[in-house]
Amino acid sequence: MKFKGLFLVAAILVSAGLLGLELKLLVDGWTAAQFLDQENKQQEIAKNHLEGEIEGLRISKARIEALYTRLSDTMIASRGTSSLHINSTPTAPLTGDGSSFEAAGITGFTQAGLIVQPVRVPNGEMSIIYEAGTAGLEFHRLVPLLAEQENADLFLYFDKVLLSRPPNIPPFTTEPTYLETRLTIRMLTGK
Amino acid sequence: MKNLFLSPEKIVLRSYQRELVFRAVGLIVLVTGLLQLPILFFAFTTWQNYQTLTDKKVQLVAAANELQTKLVAFKDTRQKLSQIQQWEPIIRGRLPCSAVLAAIEQTVPTDAVLEKIGIESSRYQALPVAGGTYRVPELYTLSIQGSLKFGHAEELEAFAKELKKHLPAGSQVLRSRLLEGAEGLVPFHLVYSIMPAGNYSTLGVQRIADPDRL
Numbered sequence: 021m022k023f024k025g026l027f028l029v030a031a032i033l034v035s036a037g038l039l040g041l042e043l044k045l046l047v048d049g050w051t052a053a054q055f056l057d058q059e060n061k062q063q064e065i066a067k068n069h070l071e072g073e074i075e076g077l078r079i080s081k082a083r084i085e086a087l088y089t090r091l092s093d094t095m096i097a098s099r100g101t102s103s104l105h106i107n108s109t110p111t112a113p114l115t116g117d118g119s120s121f122e123a124a125g126i127t128g129f130t131q132a133g134l135i136v137q138p139v140r141v142p143n144g145e146m147s148i149i150y151e152a153g154t155a156g157l158e159f160h161r162l163v164p165l166l167a168e169q170e171n172a173d174l175f176l177y178f179d180k181v182l183l184s185r186p187p188n189i190p191p192f193t194t195e196p197t198y199l200e201t202r203l204t205i206r207m208l209t210g211k
Numbered sequence: 212m213k214n215l216f217l218s219p220e221k222i223v224l225r226s227y228q229r230e231l232v233f234r235a236v237g238l239i240v241l242v243t244g245l246l247q248l249p250i251l252f253f254a255f256t257t258w259q260n261y262q263t264l265t266d267k268k269v270q271l272v273a274a275a276n277e278l279q280t281k282l283v284a285f286k287d288t289r290q291k292l293s294q295i296q297q298w299e300p301i302i303r304g305r306l307p308c309s310a311v312l313a314a315i316e317q318t319v320p321t322d323a324v325l326e327k328i329g330i331e332s333s334r335y336q337a338l339p340v341a342g343g344t345y346r347v348p349e350l351y352t353l354s355i356q357g358s359l360k361f362g363h364a365e366e367l368e369a370f371a372k373e374l375k376k377h378l379p380a381g382s383q384v385l386r387s388r389l390l391e392g393a394e395g396l397v398p399f400h401l402v403y404s405i406m407p408a409g410n411y412s413t414l415g416v417q418r419i420a421d422p423d424r425l
């Protein structure tokens with residue numbers, strides 16, 4: 021009787037053990053396949069992304085390079101001396117010590133007759149800052165000048181623009197009105 | 212004569228055939244044996260699937276390597292694009308002041324005269340650029356002081372609304388006030404807050420990335 025009981029238990033254990041082992045192997049295999057499938061899907065997404073990026077770069081190469089050239093060309097190279105010699109008639113010279121340190125970006129303003137004064141740049145900022153002023157430009161000449169400078173240098177910021185009609189000019193006058201103009205100009209510089 | 216003799220082998224055999232325990236063991240063996248069929252089937256399909264996936268992985272790795280090689284040819288363009296992307300917030304945050312002034316010129320009523328226009332940036336955010344940082348304003352304040360001819364004071368509201376239409380989206384009228392005046396003129400003060408959101412199409416400004424139409 022004892023033998024029969026042992027025999028039955030042993031048969032159950034062997035059978036269950038065998039089936040359990042087989043199931044474990046099956047589950048392991050299935051998990052490994054799923055993991056591989058997931059890896060492949062990620063790899064495929066990365067591949068499609070890379071393909072898209074390459075295609076995008078290939079198609080847009082000319083535009084990217086043109087835009088880069090346009091943007092980088094407008095950046096002021098350094099705060100060193102400029103090779104520009106401003107000598108046009110309405111031009112007022114730069115005042116202060118910075119007269120020989122004129123950056124290319126400011127030429128348009130000085131040529132238009134604005135008096136330009138460099139301002140201290142906060143530490144760590146890659147910029148040059150100027151305060152500019154004039155009382156010799158009319159509104160319809162000033163706006164194109166500002167637009168031209170903004171288009172020429174895409175990193176040029178007007179931190180402050182202040183236009184005011186001189187007190188001695190009456191309202192609704194038909195005479196030319198030369199505005200009192202004060203500008204704070206900031207430009208990005210390269211290394 | 213009936214043979215009553217039973218050999219021990221026969222007794223054991225009969226015991227295996229008829230006793231419940233042995234029948235149960237037989238059933239277990241039978242079931243286990245039968246279960247081997249689906250197990251083998253699933254094992255085979257899993258192995259086949261695994262092989263297919265392994266082959267696919269090899270192909271994908273080869274394709275990725277090939278693409279990486281292709282990408283090397285665009286290294287320069289990628290760097291330039293990355294630099295443009297770094298500059299993008301600086302360009303987006305710049306309010307085209309000339310376009311704002313032009314918008315004022317276009318919208319100012321004929322019965323109004325302007326005395327002062329001020330555009331001032333504030334709330335700066337320092338963005339990293341090569342070699343340091345560059346401050347980008349998050350807010351601009353546009354202030355307009357002027358006068359309307361007596362009897363045309365109601366035109367201020369229309370002017371404020373019309374100018375707001377031209378300003379970038381999100382611009383707000385902070386102050387629109389008529390002041391006490393003299394000499395047949397009604398002074399006014401208009402103040403707007405402008406968020407430089409990067410889209411300045413309402414000001415008539417063309418996108419920088421757009422090809423030049425000329």
